[in-house]
Amino acid sequence: LSFIQPPQVAWASGALADGPLLRKSTRIQDLTHVFADENARQQLAGEQVVYDVEMLDTSPADGELYTGVTHLYPGRVGCEYFMTRGHFHARREQGEVYFGLRGTGLLLLQTEQGDARLEKVFAGSVHIIPGFTAHRLINTGEEVLSALAVWPGIAGHDYAALARGFRIRVFEENKRVQAKEVQNG
Numbered sequence: 548l549s550f551i552q553p554p555q556v557a558w559a560s561g562a563l564a565d566g567p568l569l570r571k572s573t574r575i576q577d578l579t580h581v582f583a584d585e586n587a588r589q590q591l592a593g594e595q596v597v598y599d600v601e602m603l604d605t606s607p608a609d610g611e612l613y614t615g616v617t618h619l620y621p622g623r624v625g626c627e628y629f630m631t632r633g634h635f636h637a638r639r640e641q642g643e644v645y646f647g648l649r650g651t652g653l654l655l656l657q658t659e660q661g662d663a664r665l666e667k668v669f670a671g672s673v674h675i676i677p678g679f680t681a682h683r684l685i686n687t688g689e690e691v692l693s694a695l696a697v698w699p700g701i702a703g704h705d706y707a708a709l710a711r712g713f714r715i716r717v718f719e720e721n722k723r724v725q726a727k728e729v730q731n732g
Protein backbone atom coordinates (compact mmCIF):
# COMPACT_ATOMS: atom_id res chain seq x y z
CA LEU A 548 0.00 0.00 0.00
CA SER A 549 1.16 3.52 -0.73
CA PHE A 550 0.61 6.45 1.61
CA ILE A 551 -1.53 9.32 0.47
CA GLN A 552 0.10 12.74 0.51
CA PRO A 553 -2.45 15.08 2.14
CA PRO A 554 -2.71 18.81 1.55
CA GLN A 555 -0.46 20.84 3.76
CA VAL A 556 -0.62 24.15 5.59
CA ALA A 557 2.66 25.84 6.47
CA TRP A 558 1.86 27.01 10.01
CA ALA A 559 4.27 29.94 9.91
CA SER A 560 2.96 31.51 6.70
CA GLY A 561 -0.48 29.95 6.34
CA ALA A 562 0.36 28.84 2.80
CA LEU A 563 -1.78 25.92 1.63
CA ALA A 564 -0.16 23.46 -0.75
CA ASP A 565 -0.36 20.07 -2.42
CA GLY A 566 -4.04 20.04 -3.13
CA PRO A 567 -6.43 21.54 -5.67
CA LEU A 568 -6.88 25.11 -4.48
CA LEU A 569 -9.43 27.83 -5.08
CA ARG A 570 -8.23 31.43 -4.67
CA LYS A 571 -10.05 34.72 -4.31
CA SER A 572 -8.66 38.22 -3.84
CA THR A 573 -10.80 40.98 -2.37
CA ARG A 574 -9.68 44.49 -3.30
CA ILE A 575 -10.40 48.02 -2.13
CA GLN A 576 -12.74 48.44 -5.13
CA ASP A 577 -14.84 45.46 -3.97
CA LEU A 578 -15.47 46.91 -0.51
CA THR A 579 -17.84 49.79 -1.26
CA HIS A 580 -19.45 51.12 1.95
CA VAL A 581 -17.77 48.47 4.10
CA PHE A 582 -15.55 51.00 5.90
CA ALA A 583 -16.87 53.96 7.88
CA ASP A 584 -15.01 56.52 5.74
CA GLU A 585 -16.19 55.87 2.18
CA ASN A 586 -14.31 58.95 0.90
CA ALA A 587 -11.05 57.62 2.31
CA ARG A 588 -11.71 54.29 0.59
CA GLN A 589 -12.17 56.04 -2.74
CA GLN A 590 -8.82 57.79 -2.33
CA LEU A 591 -7.01 54.45 -2.19
CA ALA A 592 -5.98 52.47 -5.28
CA GLY A 593 -8.96 50.28 -6.17
CA GLU A 594 -6.67 47.44 -7.24
CA GLN A 595 -5.02 47.15 -3.83
CA VAL A 596 -5.70 43.73 -2.35
CA VAL A 597 -7.14 43.82 1.18
CA TYR A 598 -7.33 40.04 1.64
CA ASP A 599 -6.71 36.77 -0.15
CA VAL A 600 -8.54 33.53 0.59
CA GLU A 601 -7.12 30.15 -0.43
CA MET A 602 -9.42 27.14 -0.09
CA LEU A 603 -9.13 23.44 -0.62
CA ASP A 604 -11.42 22.42 -3.48
CA THR A 605 -13.44 19.84 -1.54
CA SER A 606 -17.04 18.64 -1.62
CA PRO A 607 -19.82 21.05 -0.57
CA ALA A 608 -22.16 18.16 0.23
CA ASP A 609 -24.16 17.91 3.45
CA GLY A 610 -21.82 16.84 6.25
CA GLU A 611 -18.59 17.80 4.45
CA LEU A 612 -16.23 20.54 5.63
CA TYR A 613 -14.43 23.35 3.84
CA THR A 614 -10.90 24.40 4.78
CA GLY A 615 -9.46 27.78 3.88
CA VAL A 616 -6.83 30.31 4.86
CA THR A 617 -7.46 34.06 4.88
CA HIS A 618 -4.46 36.38 4.49
CA LEU A 619 -5.58 39.85 5.62
CA TYR A 620 -3.00 42.50 4.76
CA PRO A 621 -2.02 45.35 7.09
CA GLY A 622 -3.47 48.72 6.27
CA ARG A 623 -6.21 51.20 7.04
CA VAL A 624 -9.02 53.00 5.30
CA GLY A 625 -8.81 56.38 6.99
CA CYS A 626 -8.19 55.35 10.60
CA GLU A 627 -10.08 52.04 10.32
CA TYR A 628 -8.03 48.87 10.09
CA PHE A 629 -8.30 46.58 7.09
CA MET A 630 -10.91 43.88 7.67
CA THR A 631 -12.88 41.22 5.86
CA ARG A 632 -16.39 42.01 4.63
CA GLY A 633 -17.83 39.71 7.31
CA HIS A 634 -20.94 37.57 7.15
CA PHE A 635 -23.55 35.37 8.74
CA HIS A 636 -23.79 31.91 7.29
CA ALA A 637 -26.77 31.52 4.97
CA ARG A 638 -27.59 28.47 7.06
CA ARG A 639 -27.61 30.48 10.29
CA GLU A 640 -27.20 27.51 12.64
CA GLN A 641 -23.86 26.46 11.10
CA GLY A 642 -20.73 27.31 13.08
CA GLU A 643 -17.06 27.55 12.15
CA VAL A 644 -13.61 27.32 13.74
CA TYR A 645 -10.83 29.85 13.09
CA PHE A 646 -7.18 29.29 14.07
CA GLY A 647 -4.78 32.23 14.16
CA LEU A 648 -1.56 31.44 12.25
CA ARG A 649 0.44 34.68 12.12
CA GLY A 650 0.07 38.37 12.76
CA THR A 651 -2.16 40.10 15.26
CA GLY A 652 -5.74 41.19 15.04
CA LEU A 653 -9.26 40.75 16.23
CA LEU A 654 -12.18 38.53 15.40
CA LEU A 655 -15.43 40.49 15.60
CA LEU A 656 -18.43 38.32 16.45
CA GLN A 657 -22.02 39.54 16.40
CA THR A 658 -25.24 37.73 17.20
CA GLU A 659 -28.55 38.15 15.41
CA GLN A 660 -29.69 40.22 18.40
CA GLY A 661 -26.85 42.64 17.69
CA ASP A 662 -24.59 41.75 20.62
CA ALA A 663 -20.99 42.14 19.46
CA ARG A 664 -17.68 41.06 20.99
CA LEU A 665 -14.02 40.96 20.01
CA GLU A 666 -11.54 38.10 20.44
CA LYS A 667 -7.77 38.59 20.11
CA VAL A 668 -6.26 36.74 17.14
CA PHE A 669 -2.60 35.63 17.23
CA ALA A 670 -0.51 32.63 16.21
CA GLY A 671 -2.13 29.67 17.95
CA SER A 672 -5.42 31.31 18.93
CA VAL A 673 -8.50 29.09 18.53
CA HIS A 674 -11.90 30.66 17.87
CA ILE A 675 -15.15 28.75 18.16
CA ILE A 676 -17.72 30.66 16.13
CA PRO A 677 -21.14 29.39 17.20
CA GLY A 678 -24.11 29.19 14.88
CA PHE A 679 -26.22 32.34 14.45
CA THR A 680 -23.07 34.49 14.82
CA ALA A 681 -21.64 36.82 12.16
CA HIS A 682 -17.84 37.06 11.94
CA ARG A 683 -15.23 39.45 10.58
CA LEU A 684 -11.42 39.48 10.84
CA ILE A 685 -9.62 42.77 11.56
CA ASN A 686 -5.85 43.25 11.15
CA THR A 687 -4.65 45.62 13.87
CA GLY A 688 -0.96 44.83 13.33
CA GLU A 689 1.78 45.72 10.90
CA GLU A 690 2.19 42.18 9.52
CA VAL A 691 -0.10 39.98 7.46
CA LEU A 692 -2.81 38.39 9.61
CA SER A 693 -3.37 34.79 8.50
CA ALA A 694 -6.05 32.51 9.89
CA LEU A 695 -7.10 28.98 9.05
CA ALA A 696 -10.84 28.31 8.95
CA VAL A 697 -12.92 25.13 8.84
CA TRP A 698 -16.65 25.36 8.16
CA PRO A 699 -19.50 23.22 6.84
CA GLY A 700 -19.82 23.06 3.06
CA ILE A 701 -23.54 23.70 3.35
CA ALA A 702 -23.12 26.85 5.51
CA GLY A 703 -23.10 29.39 2.66
CA HIS A 704 -22.53 33.12 3.12
CA ASP A 705 -25.03 35.90 3.78
CA TYR A 706 -23.31 39.25 3.27
CA ALA A 707 -26.48 41.30 2.86
CA ALA A 708 -27.72 40.97 6.44
CA LEU A 709 -24.84 43.11 7.74
CA ALA A 710 -24.31 45.31 4.70
CA ARG A 711 -24.98 48.35 6.92
CA GLY A 712 -22.18 47.31 9.20
CA PHE A 713 -21.41 45.57 12.45
CA ARG A 714 -22.01 47.23 15.84
CA ILE A 715 -18.29 47.61 16.52
CA ARG A 716 -15.63 49.31 14.40
CA VAL A 717 -11.92 49.27 15.18
CA PHE A 718 -9.68 52.28 14.53
CA GLU A 719 -6.13 53.38 15.14
CA GLU A 720 -6.14 56.53 17.25
CA ASN A 721 -3.03 58.04 18.80
CA LYS A 722 -1.17 54.89 17.71
CA ARG A 723 -3.49 52.75 19.80
CA VAL A 724 -6.15 50.22 18.87
CA GLN A 725 -9.56 51.67 19.71
CA ALA A 726 -12.81 49.74 19.39
CA LYS A 727 -15.96 51.81 19.16
CA GLU A 728 -19.61 50.90 19.37
CA VAL A 729 -21.53 52.45 16.49
CA GLN A 730 -25.17 52.58 15.41
CA ASN A 731 -25.80 50.49 12.28
CA GLY A 732 -22.19 50.76 11.19
Ligand code: PAN
Nearest residue numbers: 600615617631632633634696698
Ligand atom coordinates in the same frame (compact mmCIF):
# COMPACT_ATOMS: atom_id res chain seq x y z
C1 PAN B 1 -13.95 32.60 5.84
C2 PAN B 1 -14.23 33.94 5.14
C3 PAN B 1 -12.98 34.69 4.71
C4 PAN B 1 -13.30 35.98 3.93
O1 PAN B 1 -13.42 31.68 4.96
O2 PAN B 1 -15.08 33.69 4.04
O3 PAN B 1 -12.26 35.04 5.85
O4 PAN B 1 -14.23 36.78 4.62
P1 PAN B 1 -15.61 37.21 3.91
O5 PAN B 1 -16.23 35.92 3.38
O6 PAN B 1 -16.42 37.82 4.99
O7 PAN B 1 -15.26 38.13 2.78
C5 PAN B 1 -15.29 32.14 6.43
O8 PAN B 1 -15.71 32.67 7.41
N1 PAN B 1 -15.97 31.23 5.76
O9 PAN B 1 -17.20 30.83 6.21
Ligand code: ZN
Nearest residue numbers: 636643682698
Ligand atom coordinates in the same frame (compact mmCIF):
# COMPACT_ATOMS: atom_id res chain seq x y z
ZN1 ZN C 1 -17.84 32.02 7.83
